[in-house]
Amino acid sequence: MKINFFSSQPYDITFFEQVNNHYQHELIFHEYPLNEDTVDLVKDTSCICVFVNDKLTASVLEKLFKKGIRLIALRCAGFNNVDLITADKLGITVVRVPAYSPESVAEHTIGLMLSLSRHIHRAYNRVRESNFSLNGLLGFELHHATVGIIGTGQIGTALAKILKGFGSHIIACDPKPSDECILLGVDYVDFKTLCQKADVISLHCPLTPETQHLINHKSLNDMKQGVMIINTSRGAVIDTEAVINSLKNKHIGYLGLDVYEQEENLFFQDLSDQIISDDLFERLLTFPNVLITGHQAFFTKQALTNIAKTTLTNIQRFENNIECLHCCHI
Ligand code: NAI
Numbered sequence: 624m625k626i627n628f629f630s631s632q633p634y635d636i637t638f639f640e641q642v643n644n645h646y647q648h649e650l651i652f653h654e655y656p657l658n659e660d661t662v663d664l665v666k667d668t669s670c671i672c673v674f675v676n677d678k679l680t681a682s683v684l685e686k687l688f689k690k691g692i693r694l695i696a697l698r699c700a701g702f703n704n705v706d707l708i709t710a711d712k713l714g715i716t717v718v719r720v721p722a723y724s725p726e727s728v729a730e731h732t733i734g735l736m737l738s739l740s741r742h743i744h745r746a747y748n749r750v751r752e753s754n755f756s757l758n759g760l761l762g763f764e765l766h767h768a769t770v771g772i773i774g775t776g777q778i779g780t781a782l783a784k785i786l787k788g789f790g791s792h793i794i795a796c797d798p799k800p801s802d803e804c805i806l807l808g809v810d811y812v813d814f815k816t817l818c819q820k821a822d823v824i825s826l827h828c829p830l831t832p833e834t835q836h837l838i839n840h841k842s843l844n845d846m847k848q849g850v851m852i853i854n855t856s857r858g859a860v861i862d863t864e865a866v867i868n869s870l871k872n873k874h875i876g877y878l879g880l881d882v883y884e885q886e887e888n889l890f891f892q893d894l895s896d897q898i899i900s901d902d903l904f905e906r907l908l909t910f911p912n913v914l915i916t917g918h919q920a921f922f923t924k925q926a927l928t929n930i931a932k933t934t935l936t937n938i939q940r941f942e943n944n945i946e947c948l949h950c951c952h953i
Contacts, residue, residue, distance in 0.1 A: 624942045625649040626696070627665060629657035630674045632891060634927060635698070642931035646939055656887070662686045670694040670938055675701060675918065676887035681709040688713045694941050698934045699921070700777075701857055702951040703830040710951075717951040718937040722777045723921070723929035729781035731920035732825055732855045735879030739851060740765065740823075744914050763822075766790040771821030773837070774828030774856065775801045775809065782825060783809050794820060797828070818845035823853065830857035840865045849876030855920045858884040863903050870910050878913045881920045890917040 628635060631652035643650055651668070655661050657677040665671065669691050673679065679687075679695065684706060687695075695705065697719040710717050738744050741762040749756070770786050772779045772795040783793050783804050793809045800811045812820070814837075824846070828834045838852065839862040846852075852875060854861050863884050869875040883889070885901055899905055907913050921930075937949055 624670055624938055625651065625668045626670045626672050626938060627668045628652045628672045629655065629661075629677050630891065634922075635674075638927040638931045639935070642928065642935055646935045648935060648938065657683070659683060665690050665692070668692070670696060670941070672696045672698055672934060672938075673704075675699050675704060676890070677704060678887070679705040679710070681706045684709045684713060684715060688715060694718070694938065696934050696938050697951070698930050701829055703857060705951065707951055707953045711953055716941060716947060718934075718941070718947060718949045719951050720930050720933040720937075721949055723933060724923060724926035725777035725781040727923040727926040728778045728827075728855050728920040729785055731881060731916070732778075732782055732827075732853055732879075733785055735853050735855070735881065735914055735916070736765065736823060736825070736851065739853075739877040739879050739912065739914055745911060765823070767792065768822040769794060769820055770823045770825065771795065771817040772809070773797075773814070773817065773824065773826050775804045776827065778855075779825075779827035780804055782827065783807055791823075814842070815845055818842050819847070821850065822847060823851040825853040826856045826860050828856055828860065830859050834860050836860070836862040836865075838862060838866065840868070843869045843874065846874070848874060850874075851877035851879070853879040855881040858882040858886050863907070867903065867906055870907075870913065876912060878907075878910070880907070880913070880915045882918055883907075883915070886918060 626648050631654055636652050639650055657673050662683045665687060671692055673695060693715060695715060695717045700719060700721055702719050705717055707717060742760040746760055766789055768791050770791045770793050772783060772793065775783060775795045775797045780801050780803050786793050787807050794812050794817055795804060795809050796812060796814045796817045837860050843865055870878060883904060888901065940947060
């Protein structure tokens with residue numbers, strides 16, 4: 624099948640071409656994203672492969688349908704960037720990669736937690752400047768800390784398993800509690816209780832209308848003084864302005880982000896020669912207790928291989944009229 628890729632990076636080309644030796648699809652890579660501005664460039668293909676910041680709105684989908692697109696293969700887990708209701712009405716199949724390596728994201732989450740709790744990001748810079756002072760680097764231990772996990776699906780569960788090894792007290796909220804987490808000894812509580820009790824809060828729910836700005840002025844008010852918040856799920860689960868306010872009044876003690884509400888204008892590009900016009904993002908960077916990575920939690924060799932394998936298998940099954948395994952449902 625001919626597949627047009629959008630938002631392609633050199634590593635997408637490397638991993639997909641390697642895995643495609645087995646499938647022999649025709650792969651065409653475009654560096655630019657798919658959105659209202661670029662949809663007119665799509666031609667001569669019935670399948671497209673997109674990533675987290677491609678915008679598949681109703682009007683983009685309608686144009687794609689008219690161009691003959693019948694399959695959209697997301698090479699990621701989240702599907703908040705696709706208007707599934709319109710896709711369903713048009714009869715466009717949308718597939719994704721539900722679990723390519725939950726451990727990749729869980730381990731990165733731990734990386735953010737430990738970097739912040741032990742100020743490793745600051746220590747790195749200090750030592751390079753021959754500043755060996757420990758003042759300001761006093762840490763705290765995850766051992767016996769109460770860690771609240773919001774969303775105990777694949778990634779939240781992988782995180783709970785790692786935290787169990789640290790000896791943390793794990794609490795969680797999820798409308799569908801996981802049996803595996805219950806067996807691990809995770810205590811399920813409601814969202815408000817989690818906010819009140821946790822020393823560290825880690826977000827692992829999808830972005831939906833219910834979870835948009837879940838972390839807002841109200842929920843922040845319920846949280847402990849000095850709380851650590853980690854977001855490796857989707858940027859808009861956090862109300863950035865509310866969080867900046869809580870950082871300014873020292874209510875939030877630590878903030879670790881791998882995702883950001885307006886990340887599509889920033890992430891996955893080298894903007895080091897440019898002036899960044901996003902004032903909220905720039906404000907976040909001024910806090911010494913904020914650590915941001917550019918949506919790299921998934922970025923491991925294992926995960927990229929699994930993403931390519933699952934995506935190309937999804938496409939193969941569609942082409943051969945075999946039941947869809949990883950369809951996105953409304
Ligand atoms: P999953 O579907 O296995 O788990 C999500 C869990 O969240 C489910 O158990 C669901 O019941 C729960 N949930 C839904 N609404 C909730 C709410 N209001 N409160 C609490 N829990 C709620 O998804 P998975 O694979 O664990 O991924 C989670 C999210 O992580 C994805 O939706 C995606 O947005 C993000 N992600 C980020 C990556 C990164 O590189 N930073 C990579 C992969 C995923």
